Amino acid sequence: MVQAELEKHIPGFADRIEASHAMTSIDFRDRYPSPFGSGFSIEPRILQSAWFRPHNRSEEVEGLCPVGAGAHPGAGLPGVISSAEAVAKVIPPAEAYVA
Numbered sequence: 001m002v003q004a005e006l007e008k009h010i011p012g013f014a015d016r017i018e019a020s021h022a023m024t025s026i027d028f029r030d031r032y033p034s035p036f037g038s039g040f041s042i043e044p045r046i047l048q049s050a051w052f053r054p055h056n057r058s059e060e061v062e063g064l065c066p067v068g069a070g071a072h073p074g075a076g077l078p079g080v081i082s083s084a085e086a087v088a089k090v091i092p093p094a095e096a097y098v099a
Contacts, residue, residue, distance in 0.1 A: 003017070050072070050073060051072065053070065054066045054070060054071050055071070055072050056071055056072055056083065056086040056087045056090055057090045065087045065090055065091055066083075066087075067083045067084050067087040068080055068083055068084075069083075071083045071087075072086065
């Protein structure tokens with residue numbers, strides 16, 4: 001545990017903690033609808049990173065534009081915002097849907 005490791009290097013560390021809360025991938029899996037216990041969408045594997053993440057225009061479902069931590073470019077606030085900006089560029093303007 002992190003606290004025990006810090007205690008080895010900082011004697012008295014544990015005595016200075018007023019509150020402690022730990023979450024693990026098990027908590028994410030059980031408490032939130034999060035695949036594979038990940039707080040940031042799909043598992044962080046090399047073949048699910050960067051270009052390998054789902055693209056912002058689905059290759060399987062016409063008109064589907066994935067966005068967010070599970071879509072390209074990836075997790076983290078900058079990645080999620082960049083993903084939203086990318087989707088905004090690929091979705092046709094509303095006028096295109098008016099018959």
